Amino acid sequence: MENLEEAVEKVLNGDSAAFGQIVEATSPRLVRMSARMLGSVQDAEDVVQDSYVKAYRSLQNGQFDRRAKVETWLYRIVVNTTLDAKRSKARSKTTASDQLEQAGGWESVAAADARVALREMSAWLDRLPEEQRTVLWLKTIEGLESAEVAAILGCSEGAVEQRLVRARAALREKRSDGR
């Protein structure tokens, strides 16, 4: 998206409000993506917020070298932060947001359905090793191209395809075991 590059330029020139445009344009997709992995919108909001703070800090420190597109760079930060959160969530088992959501923090039936689906999605992905899970998450669920996934994960497109094949094989196996 061309506007994102322009917004980054503005942020680099001292217009911190332009960062709000970046957040506005990218957060719907990033929060949904993170929520699908974490199984919780609240956890995803926390993770994506941390990711934006990291991104802003990187921009201020001149660490964004612009070799990647802004969107790809943001995806990379959110994916890494989400995976870190997933690991620590697995260690602590239940988070405060789980308790809040279980207590009825959501307002509508549709939202409650989505919450259940998010948990199912997260559990569905948990059946795979992290490496395969991440590729399946980004490529099949989020619909990114192999080249984009490779850029986000810092590996080759071949590695992405290979992990995807393994992920599908593992899921088929688990599915047939489950019957």
Add this chain to the structure above:
Amino acid sequence: MSTRHEREPDAIVRESNRHAIDPERDAIDPELDRLIAATRAVAAGADFTTRVMTAVENEGTPMFDRPTRHALTLAMLVAVVALFMAERSARAYDDTLVSTYDESAAELAW
């Protein structure tokens, strides 16, 4: 009347390509498709951007923006070089004074 294809041509082509080039998709995807559809409406809270911007501001905005920081760095470099040059010329002046003194002293000794 506009059709779905007219509204989102890229998305439709991309989606159909994804299905076409992915023959293994059908084996595992009915359940996954259901979950993707069910979570498509998931969204951040209405005030999410405000919340992020507050966090960003609380993080501590640098005292100076980037162009100012560059100008300050350049000014500091110039100041360091100027100090170095001043130090060198002061030394050279001292040396000149000392040698003049030595010469004068030598002349007086004669």
